[in-house]
Amino acid sequence: MSDSEDLPLALRKGQLNDHNPSADDDNIDDSGSDSDTPLGKRKRPAIRKKVIDDEDEDDEDIQSSDSGAPLIKRTRPAVKRKSYKDDSDDDDDGDESYDSPAASKKSNRSNSSLSEARDDSSDSDSDTPLAAKAKSLPKAKANGTSNGTNGTSRAKVAPKYKEESDSDSDAPLAKKAASKKSPTTKPAAKPLKTVKVKTEASSSASRKTMGSDDSKSAASKKRVKDEPDSKTKVKKMKKEEEEEEDEDENAWWLKEGGNEDDSVKWTTLTHNGVYFAPEYIPHGIKMLYDGKPISLAPEVEEVASFFGALLFTEHAENPVFQQNFFKDFSKLAKKHKTVPDITNFKKCDFTPMHEYFQKEKEKKKNMSKEQKQAIKEEKLALDESYGFCYLDGRKEKVGNYRIEPPGLFRGRGKHPKTGCLKLRVHPEQVTLNMSKDATVPKAPHGHKWGKIVHDDTKTWLATWKENVNDSTKYVFLAAGSSLKGQSDFKKFETARALKNEVGNIRQAYLRDLKDKKMFIRQRATALYLIDRLALRAGNEKGEDEADTVGCCSLRFEHVTLEKPNIMHLDFLGKDSIRYQKTMEVDEQVFKNIRLFKREPAQEGDELFDRLKTSELNKHLQSLMKGLTAKVFRTYNASFTFQDQLDKLTPRKGTAAEKLLAYNRANRLVAVLCNHQRAVSKGHAVQMDKIVDKIRAFKYQKMKLKKTILTLEPKLKKKQPELAEPESDLDDEWIEQHEVQLMAKEREKVKLKWEKENEKKKENKEKPLTEKELKTMLKEVDEREKELVKERKSGKVTGARGATVEKCEAQLLKLDERIAATRTAMVDKEENKQTALGTSKINYIDPRISAAWCQKYDVPLEKIFTKTLRDKFKWAMTVDASWEF
DNA sequence: AACCTTACTTAGCACTTCTTAA
C-alpha cells in the first residue's frame, strides 16, 4: 500500500519495533510484585460466578482465583456459549429455531471477502487504522469502478443549485475552536467563507419574522391544495423556503463567547409538551382460539393485533418472542375475563387479523390523493403544535415529540425480552422540563402531567419510564438544533485535539504493552485495539440484554491467533452486528493476547479480566482532557476520511467522478467502523438480472456485428474484431435467449390482438378472428426460424434499411450502456452490506465535506441531504483549505 | 441510573426505467 506510507507516522515504525528490544518476551515479569499478579504466575481464574445458575453441570472447575477478587463482578454466565459461527447445531436452551433466523441473517452480513489475512509489510508505518487497511484499502483499489449509485445518473437530472459564498464573515468560530484546544491545534482558518444553499425560489425573501412566518407558510400550504396546476411547483418553493429560516438567530457558531462551563444548557425553555398516540379503536376482527372465533375486550384485541400484524415475520417466528408475547397477552386476557381462557399459544390463530391488516394496507395504498393529502396536513398540524420549542427565546425544532406508542418490544439479536408488551404511556407518567415561568401545556383531556421540573442543566423536554427494560426515555431537540450542534462541534474538536496527541499516546501504549503489571498491559492492549481497529469501549452488560461485546468485554472465544502475528476477531457487537475481521497486529499485542489466553482458558472468560471501561477512560482522561474511548472512533473515522478523500479525489474530473471518490472514502470509513446493513432481500436476484441485461446487450452487439459483416463481408479483414465472439455468450445461452425473446414476442402479439378486439367491440365493429391472430403469430414463427438459420449460417440480415453506419452507431451506444450497467453492478455489489449513513452522520467531521465541496466545486446538495445540511449548518463556514 | 450519542430497520415517497399510446 504505497499510498499510506507517506503518512506522517511512518517514522513510528522504528519505535514500534525497536523499542526496548530486550524486554519483549512473556516471562520477564514473573518477578513482578505489586497488587497486580505477576504475569507469568497469573492463573486464569476459573470459578465463574454464575449469576443465573440453573443448568450448570458443566465446567465446575475449582481453582482459586488469584490475588484480588476480580471475578465476582463477572455477569456473563460461563455457560458455554456456542458461538454463532456454528449456528446449525444447538443453542443453550435448545431452541434452534430462535437461533437460526437471527444467526443466518447475521452471517449473511459477514464479510467473507475480508477473511484472508493481508500481508502488508507497511503496517505500522501509517496512520491508517489497521481495520481499514487490512482489507478495505486494497479492496477498494482493486475494482476500478464503484459507487455513485445514484450519483452518476442523478447528476444529470438533479436541479442545479448555485452555491454562493459571502466571503467575509468574521471568525468567531476559529477563535472559539482555538481557545478551546491545545495551542498546537490549527485554528480554523481566518477568512471564513460560507457555503450557502440558495435556491431559485428562496431569495432574501424569507428572512426572519420567526413565528408568524411559519403559520403563514402553513396557511398558504393549505391554499395550495386547491390550486389545480402549479401545485407541485408551489409546494417545492414552499419547501425550499422553509430551509432558510431564521438563520441569524440560531447561528450560535457566529456568536462570541464559547462558555467553558456548559453544564447549564438554557436560560429559558418553553414548549407545548408531547403528543400521545391516539386511543385504540377496536376493529372487531376476531382471532381464533382452538379454531373458534372469540370476542376480545378492546385492550386485549389491541395486543392480539400487535402480534397479528407481525405474523409471518422473523419476529413472530421467534420462540422467545412468542413466549414473551404470550405471557403478557394471556395475562391480559385473563384480567379481562376472556372466554375461553387463553392458555395455549398454539391454539391461537391470529391470521384473520393479519389478513385484515393486509387489506388495510392495500386500502391505504389505494387512497385517493385528497385522502393522502389530508393525512399529510394532519401531520403538519402536529408539527406546528409540538414540533418546536423556544430555547432562550429562539425557535428550535423538537426531535421525537411523539411518545412511543404501545407495541411489542422488538429487541435486536438474541434479546431475552424481545416480544414483551410495551405498555401505553399516559401523561401521568411523563415529566416535563421547562422554564419556571413557562406556561405549562394542557395535558390531554382528563389527564394530568406526572411532574413539571425546571432543570436547566438538562436538554430534555420530557421524560418517562418504559416498562419493558425499565429504562428512561426522553424527548430531545432535533439534530439540527443549537444544543445538538454545539455538542457535535465539541465532539469533533475533541477528536481534532486527539489528532495532535495521538502520536504520544500511541507511543505510550506501545511502551505499556510490555509493562510488568498485568493491568497496565491489558489496558495498553485494549487501547491498541480501540485505536487501530476502531472498536467500541465494551461496557459490561446485564443478564437481560443481548449478549454483545466491545473491546473490554471481549471473551476468549472471540479472538483467535495465528502465527506469526495474525489475529482473527469474530464477535457480535452493538446491535448484534457481527464483527469478523482478520488483520496483522503488533508483535507485542500478539504476544499479550496469547498470554491473556493462556490455559486454562475457557470460553466465557474475559480477555481483559482486569480491565473495565471506567478505568480505561480514567486513564485516557489523564492523557488528554476530554479523551474517552469513543473519541478514537471519531478521530480515526474523520482522519481516514480526510486522508482518503485527498488521495482519491481527481483534480480534474466530472462531478460524478468526484462524488465517486467521496463515496469511496465514505465507504472505507464505514468498513472501518463496521457499519453494516442487511443485504436487501432481492439483492441476488437483482444482480442476476443485471448480468442478464449485460448479456442481452452483448447479444445485440453480436447480431449487429454479424449484420455488418453480412452487409459488407470485406470488412472482415479490415476489422477483425467484428468477427470475434462476444465474451460471456455461449451458444446455449444464445439459444435460450432467443427462445425467450420469441416467447415475449408472442405475448405481445396476443395482447395487441386482444386490445384491438376490445376496441373494435366498443366501436361495434367486427372483431378480429382467431385466424388473424394466427397469422400474426406465424410471423413470429418465421422470425424464429430465421434466427435459427442465422445461428447456423452466421449471416444476419438485420433490420430493414440497416446500413453499416447505423449498425456501428448502435454498437457504440451498446458499449456505453454495457459500461454503465457494469459500473452500476460493481457499485451495487460493494455497497450491498455497507451502510454509509452512520459514519456520515456521526463520525465524519462535516467540515471536511464542506471544505471539499468548495475545493472541488461540488454542490453541497450532492453529499448532504436536507436534514444533514440542517444538522451541519454550523460546519459550513469553513474555507476550501480547512483540514481536519 | 441518568442522559445523551450511535445504530439499524422501515415506511413512504421520489426518482428511474420500462411500457404503452399517440
Added chain:
DNA sequence: TTAAGAAGTGCTAAGTAAGGTT
C-alpha cells in the same frame, strides 16, 4: 419519437433500540 403512465428501485426521514460516559 415523444409523452404519459406503470412498475420497480433506492433514498430519506422517522422510529426506537442499544451503545458510551458520568
